[in-house]
Amino acid sequence: NAGVTQTPKFQVLKTGQSMTLQCAQDMNHEYMSWYRQDPGMGLRLIHYSVGAGITDQGEVPNGYNVSRSTTEDFPLRLLSAAPSQTSVYFCASSFVGGANYGYTFGSGTRLTVV
Amino acid sequence: GQQVMQIPQYQHVQEGEDFTTYCNSSTTLSNIQWYKQRPGGHPVFLIQLVKSGEVKKQKRLTFQFGEAKKNSSLHITATQTTDVGTYFCAGPGFGSSNTGKLIFGQGTTLQVKP
Numbered sequence: 001n002a003g004v005t006q007t008p009k010f011q012v013l014k015t016g017q018s019m020t021l022q023c024a025q026d027m028n029h030e031y032m033s034w035y036r037q038d039p040g041m042g043l044r045l046i047h048y049s050v051g052a053g054i055t056d057q058g059e060v061p062n063g064y065n066v067s068r069s070t071t072e073d074f075p076l077r078l079l080s081a082a083p084s085q086t087s088v089y090f091c092a093s094s095f096v097g098g099a100n101y102g103y104t105f106g107s108g109t110r111l112t113v114v
Numbered sequence: 115g116q117q118v119m120q121i122p123q124y125q126h127v128q129e130g131e132d133f134t135t136y137c138n139s140s141t142t143l144s145n146i147q148w149y150k151q152r153p154g155g156h157p158v159f160l161i162q163l164v165k166s167g168e169v170k171k172q173k174r175l176t177f178q179f180g181e182a183k184k185n186s187s188l189h190i191t192a193t194q195t196t197d198v199g200t201y202f203c204a205g206p207g208f209g210s211s212n213t214g215k216l217i218f219g220q221g222t223t224l225q226v227k228p
Contacts (some may be wrong), residue, residue, distance in 0.1 A: 042220035050214040102159025
């Protein structure tokens with residue numbers, strides 16, 4: 001059971017470049033989310049999905065796009081990278097509801113925009 | 115919008131001392147989750163609280179959910195060096211009763227001196 005797999009683990013982009021951060025889970029989780037983590041800011045929700053074909057904005061969606069064509073995959077696209085998007089990005093997934101369920105996080109993608 | 119605030123931001127303790135982090139929401143929460151992130155790692159789910167006034171224990175960790183379901187706390191008894199990390203609380207986004215849209219607090223970073 002691989003859990004939540006994020007690729008790449010590290011990436012350096014030039015300002016204005018675009019790229020896609022990949023996220024895949026093999027646990028048949030309905031919920032999937034993307035967070036960014038910056039020092040002192042905690043985890044901020046970028047976009048989330050409650051099922052295939054359904055996505056919605058989180059707290060900091062500007063500059064990012066997502067789609068959820070399958071249950072397993074939830075890619076995050078940076079349209080035109082900016083230095084302010086330098087961060088650690090985490091993808092996470094979860095079952096719907098249940099008192100004992102929480103999000104399972106991937107190991108993260110460390111992105112630097114120069 | 116909804117805010118989940120955590121205090122303190124940092125805490126340094128001597129090994130063996132107790133530690134408490136507090137989480138406060140601007141709105142009533144249907145449930146609250148707690149996560150731990152080790153340095154350089156990803157967040158790991160610890161527990162979910164659902165009921166008003168609920169108290170749950172995991173070995174030396176005690177989790178409480180306030181009577182009004184707007185605050186929560188995590189208490190660690192007799193800290194050990196393995197407790198080092200950042201502890202996050204998280205709750206459903208405003209207007210949501212499910213955890214598909216999970217909003218995190220800023221976290222409390224615990225350092226333990228051996």
